[in-house]
Amino acid sequence: MKIGRFFSRAANATIKRRTRMIFILCIALWVGFAACADSDEDVSSNKSQTTDKSDITSTAYTSLSSETTEGETTTTPNHQSTATESGKKTVAEDGTTTKSNSAGTTTSTRSTTTTRPTATTPTKPIEIGIANYFPELPGYTTEYEISLLVDGIAREKGEYKLSVIPGDIHVDGNIVRATDQQKKQYAMFYVTATDNLTGRKAQLTITPKRWNVNFEDDFNGSSINSDIWTNFEYQYSNASVRDGVLTLLAERLNINGQIVYTSSGIRTRSKYSLKTGCFMARMKSPDRGGCNSAFWLMPEGRYTRDFFFMDTEFPDVGCSEIDIVEYSPFFGKEFPITQHFWDRYGGSHRSRSYWGKIDDFIYEDYHDYACIWESDGIYFYIDGKPVAANRFVNTHEDAVSAYIVLSTNSAKIHAGLEWLGPCTDDMFPFATSFDWVKTYY
Numbered sequence: 001m002k003i004g005r006f007f008s009r010a011a012n013a014t015i016k017r018r019t020r021m022i023f024i025l026c027i028a029l030w031v032g033f034a035a036c037a038d039s040d041e042d043v044s045s046n047k048s049q050t051t052d053k054s055d056i057t058s059t060a061y062t063s064l065s066s067e068t069t070e071g072e073t074t075t076t077p078n079h080q081s082t083a084t085e086s087g088k089k090t091v092a093e094d095g096t097t098t099k100s101n102s103a104g105t106t107t108s109t110r111s112t113t114t115t116r117p118t119a120t121t122p123t124k125p126i127e128i129g130i131a132n133y134f135p136e137l138p139g140y141t142t143e144y145e146i147s148l149l150v151d152g153i154a155r156e157k158g159e160y161k162l163s164v165i166p167g168d169i170h171v172d173g174n175i176v177r178a179t180d181q182q183k184k185q186y187a188m189f190y191v192t193a194t195d196n197l198t199g200r201k202a203q204l205t206i207t208p209k210r211w212n213v214n215f216e217d218d219f220n221g222s223s224i225n226s227d228i229w230t231n232f233e234y235q236y237s238n239a240s241v242r243d244g245v246l247t248l249l250a251e252r253l254n255i256n257g258q259i260v261y262t263s264s265g266i267r268t269r270s271k272y273s274l275k276t277g278c279f280m281a282r283m284k285s286p287d288r289g290g291c292n293s294a295f296w297l298m299p300e301g302r303y304t305r306d307f308f309f310m311d312t313e314f315p316d317v318g319c320s321e322i323d324i325v326e327y328s329p330f331f332g333k334e335f336p337i338t339q340h341f342w343d344r345y346g347g348s349h350r351s352r353s354y355w356g357k358i359d360d361f362i363y364e365d366y367h368d369y370a371c372i373w374e375s376d377g378i379y380f381y382i383d384g385k386p387v388a389a390n391r392f393v394n395t396h397e398d399a400v401s402a403y404i405v406l407s408t409n410s411a412k413i414h415a416g417l418e419w420l421g422p423c424t425d426d427m428f429p430f431a432t433s434f435d436w437v438k439t440y441y
Contacts, residue, residue, distance in 0.1 A: 126150050128193045128202040132386075135372045136183060138211040138278060138440050140384030144176040148193045148202065155195060165190040176206075183208035211440040215272040218436045219246045228272060232265030232405055239264050245433050248408040250291060252428035261428070265407030273300045273401035275308075278440040280370040281406065285327045286430035287363040290411035290423030293432035295369050297322040297402040304342040304349075308373065308402055309395040317341045317350060322402065324380065325356075325369045330421025333357055337380050337388055354388035356380065366435055373402070404439070408432035 131147040146162055148155040157174045169189055170177040176191055189206040217228050219241045231237050238249040248264040285293040299306045299320050307318025321340040337354045358367070370381040375395040380387045408431065411423040 126195065126200050126202045128191070128204045130204070130206075134379050134381075134386040134389065135374060136209045137370055137372065137381055137384055138209075138280075139180050140381075141177060141179045142183065142208070144178070144191070144206060146174050146176060146191060146193060146204065148195065150195050150198060150200060159196050161194045161196065163192045163194075165192075178208065211278060214274055214277060214439040214441050215268070216436065216438040218244060219434065220244050224266060228268055229266040230269060230271070232267050232407060234263045234265050234407075234409075236260065236262035237264040237266075238262065239266050245435060246406070248293075248406065248432045248434075250408050250410055250428065250430050252412075252425055261410060261412035263407060263409035263413055265405055265409075267298070267405045268403045269298070269300065271403070272439065273403040274373075274439055274441055275399060275401040276373045276375055276395065276441075278370065278372045278438075279324065279402070279404060280368065280439070281324075281404075281437045282366050282368050282435035283325070283406075284366045284433040284435075285329065285363045286408070286432060287329050288430055289427040290328055290330055290417070290421035291427065291430050291432075292326055292328055292407075292409050292411075292417065292420050294326045294405070294407045294409075295324045296326070296405050296407070297324065297371075298405055299400045300403055301400040304347065305344055306400045307342070307344070308399055309375075309378070309393045310399075311341055311350075311352075312392045312394050314341065314350065316345055317343055318399075322371065322373075322378070324371045325382075326420075327362055328420040329361075329363045331362075333359065333361055335362060335382075339378070339390060352390055352392075354380065356382050356387040358382060366433075404437065406432075406434055406437065 127149040129147050129149075131145040136142040148160045160174070162171045162174065162176060164171055164176055166182075166186055166189070169182060169186075176189065178186075178189060187207065189208070191204045191206060192201055193204070194201050215228060217225055221241055224239060224241055224246070231239070236251070236253065238251065240247050240249075246266075248266075249262075250264060251262045253260045253262060279297060281295045283293060283295060285291075297308070299308060303320055305320075307320050308322065309319050311317045311319065319339050319341050321338075323336070323338040323340075325335050325337065327335040334355050334357045337356060339352045341350045341352070342348070343350075368381075368383050370384075372379045372381075373395075375393070377389060377391045377393050379389045409417070410427075410430075411417040411420045
């Protein structure tokens with residue numbers, strides 16, 4: 001019995017030891033498997049974070065066709081329209097191509113982009129735009145100054161290259177130059193900017209404005225066209241047409257023993273007017289003294305009460321007169337541009353003035369003066385070149401349209417015109433000549 005119990009205890013001890021060993025081995029295996037599982041989970045997490053980060057920081061280049069840049073990028077346009085700030089600043093960012101036109105609108109073509117992450121994928125947007133925006137002037141070559149912003153830093157001229165499709169559009173440094181014929185021929189220009197430092201690219205689509213003629217007069221008849229013009233309010237207005245030129249005369253007359261200084265002017269009031277649009281005239285000024293040769297706009301309504309647009313800097317202040325040019329030879333190579341604003345409630349007057357300038361004395365030849373009135377800006381030109389812009393403009397729905405006034409007068413007419421310079425009797429008579437007048441919408 002003792003021997004049996006001994007062997008029985010020994011067997012039980014062996015079984016217990018084996019059981020403990022098996023239990024310990026199972027625990028070890030479980031710990032090992034758990035460690036491996038944790039390791040695999042960490043690697044998956046890291047891979048996911050890397051992919052997400054690459055997707056977030058990548059900036060795609062939208063091209064005319066699919067193209068590979070910093071990372072392999074496939075671009076598929078889906079032509080969604082979005083709006084930016086009135087065409088004044090346009091950017092291509094994260095696969096966006098933007099087009100700007102002179103109607104004050106901006107349309108974007110959004111692209112769906114799939115990007116495979118690489119170590120060199122850009123981390124911030126690259127932006128392309130038109131610097132110092134001016135609308136395209138009909139009949140003239142337009143220069144688009146292209147700007148580039150990379151990682152929040154503006155690139156200087158010479159630090160990026162431009163290419164344009166169609167290929168006959170001229171490029172000079174950071175300027176894209178399109179003739180009037182090219183603007184009529186092509187519906188769009190595609191401008192690509194390549195950063196010299198990083199090789200990154202962005203693209204801008206420019207859609208030229210398609211202008212329609214509202215009216216034009218080349219003064220080819222023998223008299224003023226009464227379908228377009230009526231006399232302005234001057235009492236002794238002397239306006240005539242001959243050899244394709246309109247002449248407005250200022251005189252010193254002796255009427256019944258009294259000296260009278262006269263002015264002349266014509267206008268399109270109740271005939272032709274525009275609410276926003278393009279206004280242009282070719283004019284030659286007299287070469288003497290304190291005379292005033294003018295091309296200006298007035299409202300189809302009540303002066304000082306009705307307005308073209310409001311000034312966004314001054315509440316309740318509306319523009320009721322736009323002097324595109326008021327030139328006196330006293331100013332030499334410069335001419336003033338003035339917008340007159342009136343407080344419709346208090347009657348107070350304010351104005352915005354600019355000075356245009358050319359290389360020669362203005363009175364020596366004909367010059368082309370123009371302004372384009374957009375809903376959120378008004379822009380002035382001489383001989384097809386931008387001169388000044390007022391971007392503090394808000395055109396309300398109740399704004400009235402503008403008609404044209406052509407005139408000549410002098411500092412002798414009434415007090416307050418002395419700023420035109422000295423005017424003496426020996427300067428009379430003098431005349432302002434107009435070759436043509438045109439308006440577009």
